[in-house]
Amino acid sequence: MAARRGPARPARVGTIGGVPSFTARVDITHLPGVADPAGATVERALPALGYTNVSQVHVGKTIRLVVDAPDADAARAQVEEMCERLLANPVIEAYEVTVT
Amino acid sequence: MSARVGVVQFPGTNCEQDVVWAFEQLGARAEILWHGDATTRGADAVVLPGGFAHGDYLRTGAIARFSPVMRAVAEHAAAGGPVIGICNGFQVLCEAHLLPGALQRNAGMRFLCETVEVRVETTTTPLTRLARPGQVLRIPINHFEGNYVCDAATLARLRDEDRVVVRYVDNPNGSLDDIAGVCNEGRNVVGLMPHPERASDALLGSADGLVMLRSVLAAVGVPA
Numbered sequence: 001m002a003a004r005r006g007p008a009r010p011a012r013v014g015t016i017g018g019v020p021s022f023t024a025r026v027d028i029t030h031l032p033g034v035a036d037p038a039g040a041t042v043e044r045a046l047p048a049l050g051y052t053n054v055s056q057v058h059v060g061k062t063i064r065l066v067v068d069a070p071d072a073d074a075a076r077a078q079v080e081e082m083c084e085r086l087l088a089n090p091v092i093e094a095y096e097v098t099v100t
Numbered sequence: 101m102s103a104r105v106g107v108v109q110f111p112g113t114n115c116e117q118d119v120v121w122a123f124e125q126l127g128a129r130a131e132i133l134w135h136g137d138a139t140t141r142g143a144d145a146v147v148l149p150g151g152f153a154h155g156d157y158l159r160t161g162a163i164a165r166f167s168p169v170m171r172a173v174a175e176h177a178a179a180g181g182p183v184i185g186i187c188n189g190f191q192v193l194c195e196a197h198l199l200p201g202a203l204q205r206n207a208g209m210r211f212l213c214e215t216v217e218v219r220v221e222t223t224t225t226p227l228t229r230l231a232r233p234g235q236v237l238r239i240p241i242n243h244f245e246g247n248y249v250c251d252a253a254t255l256a257r258l259r260d261e262d263r264v265v266v267r268y269v270d271n272p273n274g275s276l277d278d279i280a281g282v283c284n285e286g287r288n289v290v291g292l293m294p295h296p297e298r299a300s301d302a303l304l305g306s307a308d309g310l311v312m313l314r315s316v317l318a319a320v321g322v323p324a
Contacts, residue, residue, distance in 0.1 A: 041209045091202040092249055
């Protein structure tokens, strides 16, 4: 898990109307056991370039967003809720939220 | 009385006219339901056609799930009304949790556009009630994300409850257990990747989809 940082850290994006804002990064990956066709295709392509020592290639996606929230914990909780409701599909995907 | 079929159109849907045409050929009244209107306008059956709803951004069906019309579709389904999701419509129904599982990119990472054979596995759904059990139908597929996945417990339930509606004879996309279509617990919501409306006239190469379209009309009380 990524380290949590308080609102006073320099990574804070800014303050809008007195409410601090935070950058959040969401890393979305396939759940273990769910096939990853893109990763498998990349893994098959790499040896053609001479990279024969590669395995477990995984292709996921990253979503970055800025959230206005009272503190980092509140920002994280809200982004996790967004993941459950929209950003990820919990049937096939796992997600990890990093707030800075 | 002709059956009324509501065909949902999201921004990016592109098969709605084909579905309307195919049902009208069979004597039904079909009308487009715009995604922004939270009503099914009294339709007897609702179809979510293929396409790229909301551009398929984020995931197929992920944004469409929140369109106002989906509240009405969910109410129609909860009341036992037939809901059929074709291709992108199947993806939308999964994202909306009206059907279990999810559809991800095809194994092999190829967009597939071809006519495939599917086997009817159950006839107790509004999409298959006029078909014979085990009947093989030639119907086109046209998708990049048709690779059906669900967890082991869900798959066991689908099998135990006879909810796999159609299976591929020769699995083209890596779908779990060769699944081409499933239904919900109430058996009134069905999703499938093949496009029966594109197999609705011999001129299109196959008329095998007609039995599915006629089944939908029969399910809402129109004699076959």
